Amino acid sequence: MAATYREPRAPGFWPLALLFGAFVLFLYGPMLTIFVLSFQGPEGGLTFPMRGWSLHWYRQLAEGLGVVDIGAAFRRSLALGAVVMGLTVALSLLAALAFRKRLRGSNLLFYVTIASLIMPSIVVSLGIGLQFRLLDSGIKQLAGAWGLDDWLETFTTSLGLFSSALGAHLTWTLPFGLLIMFAVFNRFNPAYEEAARDLGASPWQTFRHVVLPLIGPSAIGVGMFGFTLSWDEIARTSQAIGDVNTLPLELQGLTTTVTTPAIYALGTVTTVVSFAVMALAIGATRALKRRQGGSR
Numbered sequence: 001m002a003a004t005y006r007e008p009r010a011p012g013f014w015p016l017a018l019l020f021g022a023f024v025l026f027l028y029g030p031m032l033t034i035f036v037l038s039f040q041g042p043e044g045g046l047t048f049p050m051r052g053w054s055l056h057w058y059r060q061l062a063e064g065l066g067v068v069d070i071g072a073a074f075r076r077s078l079a080l081g082a083v084v085m086g087l088t089v090a091l092s093l094l095a096a097l098a099f100r101k102r103l104r105g106s107n108l109l110f111y112v113t114i115a116s117l118i119m120p121s122i123v124v125s126l127g128i129g130l131q132f133r134l135l136d137s138g139i140k141q142l143a144g145a146w147g148l149d150d151w152l153e154t155f156t157t158s159l160g161l162f163s164s165a166l167g168a169h170l171t172w173t174l175p176f177g178l179l180i181m182f183a184v185f186n187r188f189n190p191a192y193e194e195a196a197r198d199l200g201a202s203p204w205q206t207f208r209h210v211v212l213p214l215i216g217p218s219a220i221g222v223g224m225f226g227f228t229l230s231w232d233e234i235a236r237t238s239q240a241i242g243d244v245n246t247l248p249l250e251l252q253g254l255t256t257t258v259t260t261p262a263i264y265a266l267g268t269v270t271t272v273v274s275f276a277v278m279a280l281a282i283g284a285t286r287a288l289k290r291r292q293g294g295s296r
Contacts, residue, residue, distance in 0.1 A: 031271065038264035046259065057265040065258055068250055070266065077247040078273075080161055081230040084169045088226030089219050091170075092177030096185050113178060116171040121235035124171055129239035132157070132164045159242030168240040169230045176229065177222040184218040213292055217285040224281035228274050 037044070041052025064070060095113075099106060116124055136157050143152050158164070192214065196206040212219075234248045241249065247270060254263055 034264045034267050037261055038268045040261050044261045057261045060262050061265045073247045073250040081227045084230040085223045085226040088173045088177045089223045092181045092222050096181035114175040117175045125236045125239040128164050128168050132159045164240040168236040173226040173229045176225050180222050184215050216288045220281050220285050227277050
């Protein structure tokens, strides 16, 4: 049996491998540390060494952390992330379809759309918060002029989860979705659509049965980006959320008051949700590709 020849490593391989290993450790080491420390026993602290192994801090998290309603914040973030995900996919797809044709002012519109990526997140949040406070003043003046005094007694602000906070998150997720869908359609072969039209398919049938299945994996990826970016967002939400908090904002606030591994348990739960969404997106993409392969 002939021996296989292995090409020798380049002189710079091991230094670069060590550098890459250090980068991966720096990137994921803190996350793994939090995971491990969250499983400490009742006497555990915020640092090593470990003091036993248990689910004590997860049970405490389920019971609540002081006056903070973690369950309500979790549901708010989940609902907001789902809405942001759906809108990001829908608007990115529609915009990419529109930009396939030449539009007057399309370059200016494109750069305006992605400009929020280079704006500091806190400035975007402050600007959105200011806009909605000005809107509140206008609403109160109109309500007073129309004699809606009873309604004014119950009105507080238009800032909210699915108004200002939703808009703030879309300024972060939509540019990413647009860039992905633009790249997808730049590589899309229009011959498939022409073949469908030659066979008598209507524009809607062409989109549903030809275009959408081909770009489906990319649309799922856009949805995954939309949810995970919204799920972890703090800066753009901080000044635009109103009277309630999302889970990341509650987590940020708890870092100054909670001095037990319960804060690590909460961080672990939020990270697991992000990984679960990514796993679902990957599974859905693979299932869609298998379905396309089986239909050929």
